[in-house]
Amino acid sequence: MGDLLYNMTDWMRGTFLLDWAFWMQETGFSLFMVENFWNVPIAQAIHILSIAAAFGATLMLVLRINGRAGAGLSMEQVSARYVPWIKWGLLVIIISGLTMIFAEPVRNMINAVFWIKMVVLVLMVLVSLKYVGSVRARAQSSGLTWQATGSAKSTGWFIILLWCLIMVCGRWIAYVPV
Amino acid sequence: MMYPEPTNIWESIEYSSLGIAIAESTWAFPTLETLHVIGLVTVLGTIFVMDLRLIGAASKNTAVTRMAKDTLPWTWGAFVLAAITGTLLFISKASSYMINPYFLVKMSLMAIAGLNMLYFHFVTWKNVAVWDNAGVMPSGAKFAGYSSLFFWIVIVFCGRAIGFTLGIYY
Numbered sequence: 001m002g003d004l005l006y007n008m009t010d011w012m013r014g015t016f017l018l019d020w021a022f023w024m025q026e027t028g029f030s031l032f033m034v035e036n037f038w039n040v041p042i043a044q045a046i047h048i049l050s051i052a053a054a055f056g057a058t059l060m061l062v063l064r065i066n067g068r069a070g071a072g073l074s075m076e077q078v079s080a081r082y083v084p085w086i087k088w089g090l091l092v093i094i095i096s097g098l099t100m101i102f103a104e105p106v107r108n109m110i111n112a113v114f115w116i117k118m119v120v121l122v123l124m125v126l127v128s129l130k131y132v133g134s135v136r137a138r139a140q141s142s143g144l145t146w147q148a149t150g151s152a153k154s155t156g157w158f159i160i161l162l163w164c165l166i167m168v169c170g171r172w173i174a175y176v177p178v
Numbered sequence: 179m180m181y182p183e184p185t186n187i188w189e190s191i192e193y194s195s196l197g198i199a200i201a202e203s204t205w206a207f208p209t210l211e212t213l214h215v216i217g218l219v220t221v222l223g224t225i226f227v228m229d230l231r232l233i234g235a236a237s238k239n240t241a242v243t244r245m246a247k248d249t250l251p252w253t254w255g256a257f258v259l260a261a262i263t264g265t266l267l268f269i270s271k272a273s274s275y276m277i278n279p280y281f282l283v284k285m286s287l288m289a290i291a292g293l294n295m296l297y298f299h300f301v302t303w304k305n306v307a308v309w310d311n312a313g314v315m316p317s318g319a320k321f322a323g324y325s326s327l328f329f330w331i332v333i334v335f336c337g338r339a340i341g342f343t344l345g346i347y348y
Contacts (some may be wrong), residue, residue, distance in 0.1 A: 037342070039341050040342070041335070041338045041339050041341070042335070043336075044338045045331075045334050045335040045338045047333060048215070048218075048219065048222075048334050048337075048338065049222070049334055050217040051219050052218075052220075052221075052222035052223040052226060052334075053222075053223060053226055054223075055219050055220070055223045056219070056220070056222065056223015056224050056225075056226055056227055057223070057227070059220065059223060059224070059252065060227055060248070060249075061251075063248065068248075069248035069249075070240070070248065071238065071244065072244070073240065077239055081236060086268075152214055164216055167212065167215050167216050167219065168212050168216075170215070171208060171211050171212040171215055172208060172212070175208040177227075
């Protein structure tokens with residue numbers, strides 16, 4: 001596993017990603033991020049807090065679909081409460097994440113784990129959008145007696161698993177050999 | 179590898195076989211950190227849901243008791259995970275943590291957040307039946323919600339600051 005990641009990273013060093021990373025490093029914003037000691041830890045704290053908000057909201061939504069929370073609330077009511085927190089949370093996650101990439105462009109852009117994280121993140125967002133849309137539509141057409149199907153319940157847990165995988169990658173970006 | 183003779187309790191913890199095993203392993207510390215992150219975002223995420231209900235900012239269609247039942251098992255389960263992994267991280271560098279101001283502030287704030295929760299649970303909660311379904315919360319519940327949000331946000335900042343300052347104090 002370590003060897004595979006190292007070889008992927010080594011290959012990235014020969015692509016346009018390196019030029020990109022160097023370009024980012026030369027920007028004024030990158031300089032701003034590194035010249036104050038506290039900018040990166042503050043960005044990371046905001047990143048963690050927004051992950052907590054969006055992940056917590058996702059968990060509550062998945063629990064409702066699984067019949068383990070939000071008893072007495074319709075899928076519409078639960079979506080109205082949590083989906084905006086997931087969307088706005090994701091926006092803050094992406095913005096704070098971008099500031100962290102600009103702070104250390106080479107460590108991120110030339111890093112297999114970073115790109116695995118990006119692929120899983122995009123997958124998670126696409127699966128979540130499709131999932132929430134279809135569950136809401138089915139809940140609305142079935143009315144008050146609506147019960148999620150077994151596959152809808154397990155897809156919810158699959159989304160939670162994708163979030164966890166993204167967090168695993170997030171932590172290991174800092175440790176993978178580059 | 180040889181380690182110096184411990185001169186205080188924190189060094190004794192750090193140079194214990196468990197502390198050395200975590201510190202010397204290439205994967206143990208990052209793996210524990212990863213589990214710590216998954217645990218803490220679950221703790222925070224579910225606490226935010228409860229706090230937003232308590233300050234009356236969200237979930238007004240959900241009874242406060244219902245919200246507590248929905249979130250608390252996850253908050254506590256994840257807290258146990260974060261506490262165990264956090265303790266193991268601490269053991270591996272105990273003396274560095276004990277002289278780090280951000281670590282000490284973080285632990286103090288977690289103790290205060292715990293007291294805030296105890297006060298809410300044993301005092302404010304007594305007449306929850308009166309305001310269980312209310313849109314506007316009593317000031318005791320609002321205070322518990324706002325202060326919890328404040329403490330946990332600062333705790334996260336301290337947690338991240340530790341990672342950037344561990345080893346610069348000695």
